[in-house]
Amino acid sequence: MEKERNYESQIDAYLLGELLGAERSEFEQALAQDPELAQQVEEQRLLMEGLQFHGNEQLRARLKNIHQQTETTATETVEKPSAKVRRFPLRTLLTAAATLALLIIATLLLRTGPASGPEIFAQHYDAYSLSLTNRSEPGVDENLAQIDELYAQGNYEAILPLVQQVLPTRPNDPLLKMAGGIAALESKQYQEAIRYFQAIRQEPDSPLADQATWYLALTHLRQDSKNLAQHLLETLARRPDADRHSEAMSVLEEL
């Protein structure tokens, strides 16, 4: 209980940007190693976004009120450049063309700032290729075969209810959870995706743990939570033998 309360105020401080220096890095370290804590932080972040939205609405109502009181009777006339057709001498045209070229170059240069999380996601994401029935198991579960088929078709939304249906009978099947995670991610149900990927990571000696870490990081990137993604990617980058090691390194570079 004491620990829980302690975490609670730390999570608040972290998300409100009030955790600094060593305390912050210590907390981030804990985050990277404790999926349960990471999940808790993510949920708290979402709730705080809801509170932010709610608070913005209240502030907007206040602002609207204030604006009406001031009634800055906005009658300032603004001169717009007149749209008369004119003949331009050649030199003006050339100067204009040169200016335009410069502008284009400047715009291109400006665009090379740091890419956003969703941009990086789009560049690196590929659905995990999996088959649930192509395993040396006697007999084929019909549901699994159907998931395979839907997966191959990219019909991800239809997969989710099936995975939920089968999972209780195969609670220790990481591949099934992977199918659920990818399907949720593709269906933009990010919290659901996070749950699946974390479930895989929590299993001891899971053969898909690194893959799950990779997709979990991508899910965070998709939501522009770069910090959370970064810590996960660092755990892959630290081990040269990890699956997705080199990809993690290259995403980290972009971050």
Added chain:
Amino acid sequence: MKEHGDQEILRLLQSADTAEADRALKYLYERLYKMVQHFIMTNNGTANEVEDIFQDGMVVLYNQVRRPGFTLTSTISTYFYSICRNLWLKQLRKRNRNTTLTEEQENIPVAETQFDVLVQSEQAQQLASLVAQLGDDCQKILHYFYYERLRMKEIIEKMQISSVAVAKNKKSNCMKQLRKLAAGKNWL
């Protein structure tokens, strides 16, 4: 606006007293509206868009100045102009318009993260609707703590709660209620 005036405005904007903060906001509307209007309307904007950008700008400004440790690195006027300028540039880019601006004011760089407070995701909107379902006291304490960024000491005074410990407990319980509502809807 003079330096001294700015510090006074800042103090009011950061106040735990809503009426004081509102006074500062009103002052800023009176002082800065024309400047933003002129800028947006000389750069392909309409009167309605001026109102929207100005309001969004105020939301950003209000949230930023109320963060602990906020320091002003220019005049409020220049800072606010720079916020609105960024917001307008984003609009223009969205429409793929030429983004060479006609402008007369100087501006300072504004970090992209400052605009994060303008959350617009559907999920945030849904969760906000759950906040409105909480009891009055819960809404207040969460709003004061997470949005207005008041210290617990200020909160117990405002809400006439007997001690900081009681307030912390209350805040924690209200957050649990909100989490429960969200989990019930599968929105987390």
